[in-house]
Amino acid sequence: MSDATALAGLSAPAAASPSFVRDAFAALGGGLPTKKHERWRFTSLRALKELNFAPGADALSLTLPAGTTATKGAPEPHDAPVDFAALNAVASDGQTRVLRVEKSSADPILLTHTATGVHYPRLRIDVAKGQEALVIERHQGRGALTALAMDIALEDGAILRHVRVHEDAGRSISRVAVRAQRSSRYEQHAITFGGELMRLDLDIVLAGEGAECGLYGAYHGDESDHIDTHIRAVHRAPHCTSRQDYRGLVDGRATAVFDGQAIVERTAPFAEAHQQNRNLLLSERANVFTKPHLEIDHDEVIASHGATVGALDDASLFYLRSRGISEDVARALLTFAFVRAIIDGVPDAALAEELRATLRERIPGAADLPEVPTFEDAS
Amino acid sequence: MLSIQDLHARVGDTPILRGLSLEIPAGEVHAIMGPNGSGKSTLSYVLAGRDGYEVTGGRVLLDGEDLLDKDPEERAAAGVFLAMQYPVAIPGVSNLQFLRAAMNGIRKTRGEDAISASDFMKLARKQAALVELDSGLLKRAVNDGFSGGEKKRNEIFQMAMLQPRFAILDETDSGLDIDALRIVSAGVNALRTPERSMLVITHYQRLLEHIVPDRIHVLMDGRIALSGDKNLALRLEDEGYSQVRAAHA
Numbered sequence: 351m352s353d354a355t356a357l358a359g360l361s362a363p364a365a366a367s368p369s370f371v372r373d374a375f376a377a378l379g380g381g382l383p384t385k386k387h388e389r390w391r392f393t394s395l396r397a398l399k400e401l402n403f404a405p406g407a408d409a410l411s412l413t414l415p416a417g418t419t420a421t422k423g424a425p426e427p428h429d430a431p432v433d434f435a436a437l438n439a440v441a442s443d444g445q446t447r448v449l450r451v452e453k454s455s456a457d458p459i460l461l462t463h464t465a466t467g468v469h470y471p472r473l474r475i476d477v478a479k480g481q482e483a484l485v486i487e488r489h490q491g492r493g494a495l496t497a498l499a500m501d502i503a504l505e506d507g508a509i510l511r512h513v514r515v516h517e518d519a520g521r522s523i524s525r526v527a528v529r530a531q532r533s534s535r536y537e538q539h540a541i542t543f544g545g546e547l548m549r550l551d552l553d554i555v556l557a558g559e560g561a562e563c564g565l566y567g568a569y570h571g572d573e574s575d576h577i578d579t580h581i582r583a584v585h586r587a588p589h590c591t592s593r594q595d596y597r598g599l600v601d602g603r604a605t606a607v608f609d610g611q612a613i614v615e616r617t618a619p620f621a622e623a624h625q626q627n628r629n630l631l632l633s634e635r636a637n638v639f640t641k642p643h644l645e646i647d648h649d650e651v652i653a654s655h656g657a658t659v660g661a662l663d664d665a666s667l668f669y670l671r672s673r674g675i676s677e678d679v680a681r682a683l684l685t686f687a688f689v690r691a692i693i694d695g696v697p698d699a700a701l702a703e704e705l706r707a708t709l710r711e712r713i714p715g716a717a718d719l720p721e722v723p724t725f726e727d728a729s
Numbered sequence: 730m731l732s733i734q735d736l737h738a739r740v741g742d743t744p745i746l747r748g749l750s751l752e753i754p755a756g757e758v759h760a761i762m763g764p765n766g767s768g769k770s771t772l773s774y775v776l777a778g779r780d781g782y783e784v785t786g787g788r789v790l791l792d793g794e795d796l797l798d799k800d801p802e803e804r805a806a807a808g809v810f811l812a813m814q815y816p817v818a819i820p821g822v823s824n825l826q827f828l829r830a831a832m833n834g835i836r837k838t839r840g841e842d843a844i845s846a847s848d849f850m851k852l853a854r855k856q857a858a859l860v861e862l863d864s865g866l867l868k869r870a871v872n873d874g875f876s877g878g879e880k881k882r883n884e885i886f887q888m889a890m891l892q893p894r895f896a897i898l899d900e901t902d903s904g905l906d907i908d909a910l911r912i913v914s915a916g917v918n919a920l921r922t923p924e925r926s927m928l929v930i931t932h933y934q935r936l937l938e939h940i941v942p943d944r945i946h947v948l949m950d951g952r953i954a955l956s957g958d959k960n961l962a963l964r965l966e967d968e969g970y971s972q973v974r975a976a977h978a
Contacts, residue, residue: 663817664780665817666817666819668777668779668780668801669813669816669817669819670819670827670830670831671778671800671801671802671805672777672778672779672801672802672804672805672810672811672813673802673805673810673827673828673831673834673887673891674802674805674806674831674832674834674835674838674891675802675827675830675831675834676802676834676837676838677800677802679830679834680802683822683826683827683830684819684822686821687819687820687821687822687870688821690821691820691821719826719830720826720829720830720833
C-alpha cells in the first residue's frame, strides 16, 4: 500500500485537527518521521511535536501575467507523495491551485507566502508547449509550519525559471516535483537566508529526450538555523542534462544539509549530470552534512560531483591584505563572493540586486564594501 | 630607504633566511638572483608579512620605521607592495571592487578621505593603459580565468594604482612570453621615480636587460653571498651559481 493510498483512507480535510494529523502520520507508519528515517537523518522534527497542525487561513497570494490562467482542481500528482507532501494532500482543502501558462509573458508569476501559522499551499504549474515563464516565489511569513507541495509539468520545449526566496521564514518544508518533457528546461534558484527549519525536497524527472534542469542554491545560516536540501534528478530519456550547484555560508550553531542525487536510468544514454556543493564554515560550532551522489545504469554519461566544507582560503586573504585591505573587510569580501555567483544567476536583475543587498547586510562588515564602480562613473 | 639588518626567518622548523642584510636607497632598483631554495620567495613573503613565515631575528626598516611588527595591510599603507609570483584568482570579487577597497583601505589607515568613484575610474583607465590591460579584464573577477601574462600585467597595474614607496617583484617574468615581458617591463620602468625603490627577484638575466638594476645581489643559503653592478647578471649567466658559490666559499 502506497503512502497516498494510506492517507486516502482517512476522513475529509475538515477534520484537519491535531489528532487528525497524528492519525495521518500514524497511517504513514508511525508518527512524525524521526532521524531513523533515511530522508530525515540529519534533520530533527522534534520542534513540531507540540504543534497544532490545524491549517490557518489561506496565506498565498498570486499575481499572474496575461497568458496564465488559474483554476482549482484536483489533478493527480506525478508520484505518490510521501510524509509532508502526503500530509499536505490531506490537510490542504483537497483542492489544488492549477496555473497554466498558455502563452509566454515578460512578466513573472508572483507567489507570495505570508503565513505566520500553519499553512498547506498546494499548487500545480503547467507550461504549455514551447512557452516560457518566470516564477518568483517568496516566503515572507515567519511560519509555524508551511508544508508546501508543488507539481510542475513542462510540455515539449517549455522553459520555466523558478526563483524561491526564503528570508527567516520560520519552518518551511517544501516538496517540488518536476516532470520535464522533450527539450524542455527547468531552472531553479533557491536563495535561503536563515530559517529555523528549512527543508526542500526537489524531485525532477527528465522524461523527454533533451530535457534539462539547472538547480542552484545559495544559503546563509546563523544562530540555530537549519537548512536542508534534498534533490533527486532522474534521467529517463536520452540526451538529458542536470546540473546542481549549491553554495552556503554556515555560521553560529547553524546546520546545512545537502543530499543531491542524480540517477541515470538505462533508458537515458548520452546523459550529462553534475552535482556540486560548497560550504564555507564560519564558526566552529556550525555543522555541514553533504552528500552529492550519482547512480548510473549506463556508460554513455558525462558526470562530475564534489563537495567541499572549509574555511576562507589563506592565500586569498593574504593577497587582499597585502594590497591594504583590512582583515575584516577582506573576510567580508571573500565571504560575500563565495555565494555571490549563484545570486548573480537569478534571472531577474532587480531581484538579484535586492538579494545581494540582503546578503551584504547579513555578513558582518559586508554592508560597508565598496560598490563595484563602472566606467560611466569616470565621465 | 629600505634597510634589512641581519634578518633570520624560518618556515615551520626550517630556517630559510640566515642573517640577510641589504640596504636599498631611495630611487634604486636592486635585483636578487639565486638558486632554487635559496630563500628568494621567503624574503618577499617576510617583507609583505605573510602568516607562516616566522622572523626569528633581525630588523627591517622602511624610512626608519620598523615593518616587521605590522600587519600586511599596515605595511601596504606604509608603502610596501608585493607583485606576486603566483597571483591568486578570486572568483566573485571584481578587479575594480577589489582595487577600490584596497585604495580606500590604505587611505583610511593613513587618515585620508576615500577616493571618489569618478577619480578612481579615471585613474584606473590611465594605469590600465600603461600595461595594455584590456578594460574588460578590469570588470572581471580578480585574476579569474586570466592567462599567465594577464595576471602579471594585472599585478603591475595594481602597483601603478597603489603607487607604493617600495615594491617587490617576485619572479614577475615567470610565465611571460617576449611581448608580455616587454609590456610588463615598460610598465615597471614607467613607475621608476627618484622616491620609489624596487627589489626585483628573478632567475633570469633576460628580465634585467629590460629592467636595468642599480645593484644585483646573489642570495645563497639565506644570506647575500655576492653583490655587484648590472654586469654581475651576465657573469652568473655564463658561470652559473656553483662557480660563484666556490669563489665565495
